[in-house]
Amino acid sequence: MRHVLVLISLAVFPLAAQNGDLEKGRQLFLGMCSRCHGAEGGGGEGPNLNRPVLSRAPDDQALTAVIRDGIPDRGMPRIRRFTDTELHAMVVYVRSLSRTAGAVVAGSPEKGKAVYQRSGCSSCHIIDGEGGNLGPELSGVGAHRAADYLRQAIVEPAAALPRGVMPFPGRGLNEFLPVRVVTRGGQEVTGIRVNEDSFTIQVKDANNQLHSFRKTDLQTLEKETGKSLMPDLRTTISGTDLDDLVAYLSSLGVVK
Numbered sequence: 001m002r003h004v005l006v007l008i009s010l011a012v013f014p015l016a017a018q019n020g021d022l023e024k025g026r027q028l029f030l031g032m033c034s035r036c037h038g039a040e041g042g043g044g045e046g047p048n049l050n051r052p053v054l055s056r057a058p059d060d061q062a063l064t065a066v067i068r069d070g071i072p073d074r075g076m077p078r079i080r081r082f083t084d085t086e087l088h089a090m091v092v093y094v095r096s097l098s099r100t101a102g103a104v105v106a107g108s109p110e111k112g113k114a115v116y117q118r119s120g121c122s123s124c125h126i127i128d129g130e131g132g133n134l135g136p137e138l139s140g141v142g143a144h145r146a147a148d149y150l151r152q153a154i155v156e157p158a159a160a161l162p163r164g165v166m167p168f169p170g171r172g173l174n175e176f177l178p179v180r181v182v183t184r185g186g187q188e189v190t191g192i193r194v195n196e197d198s199f200t201i202q203v204k205d206a207n208n209q210l211h212s213f214r215k216t217d218l219q220t221l222e223k224e225t226g227k228s229l230m231p232d233l234r235t236t237i238s239g240t241d242l243d244d245l246v247a248y249l250s251s252l253g254v255v256k
Helices: 002-032 060-069 084-097 109-118 147-155 239-251
Strands: 178-183 188-196 200-205 210-214 218-223
Touching: 002 084, 060 084, 109 239, 147 239, 178 200, 178 210, 188 210
Parallel strands: none
Antiparallel strands: 178 188, 178 218, 188 200, 200 210
16 A cells, blocks of 8 residues: 555656646746736747747757847847746746647638738738848748737837837847938938948838948938838728738748
């Protein structure tokens, strides 16, 4: 009988410990991570974590490093004050999110693709190698961003910009920063900053034309942080069209 009780305790205690780690990790996640990744890990300013494979954290060791050290060039801060026990609990909880089914998105991806095409979105965005590159590439955006975030990015693009980092994967800090340049000769260019150093700045305008300026030749250089060149589409895309477009974007990059 004693042997039976020992076997039962060995079976139960690891499960109880894992459940304890899960709850501890959930509390830590809600306090430290939910603002960017969503309360259920569905994504927002940060990537969607409800996926079987996380590209930057394919195993627990890599996930621990990401949580501890952050991803500075993507706006994810490092968290140095976690103990090893807390880090382990966070890893357990984040891994549990990969088994969470994503939220059901209203709308038709097929109809949404037609909305995308007729609304001229491809003039600024690339999907599967086709389109313009003034705005972020959207080929895999559905695997990284939640539907609510995508909806806001369409109807209120400036409000959807994360603090200090742009909203889509594969982009570093302050990419797609809108700028307005006026030279001493009176030339005015509005567009996005492509590159900048101490002496020059390169700007791409709405026609995808690249301009390079020496800063000593400029009368005005305005960096419009918190703004977006993407137009507010709430008056042109709404109702079922908006639902369908969000459904289409949410389907991009998602493994069936």
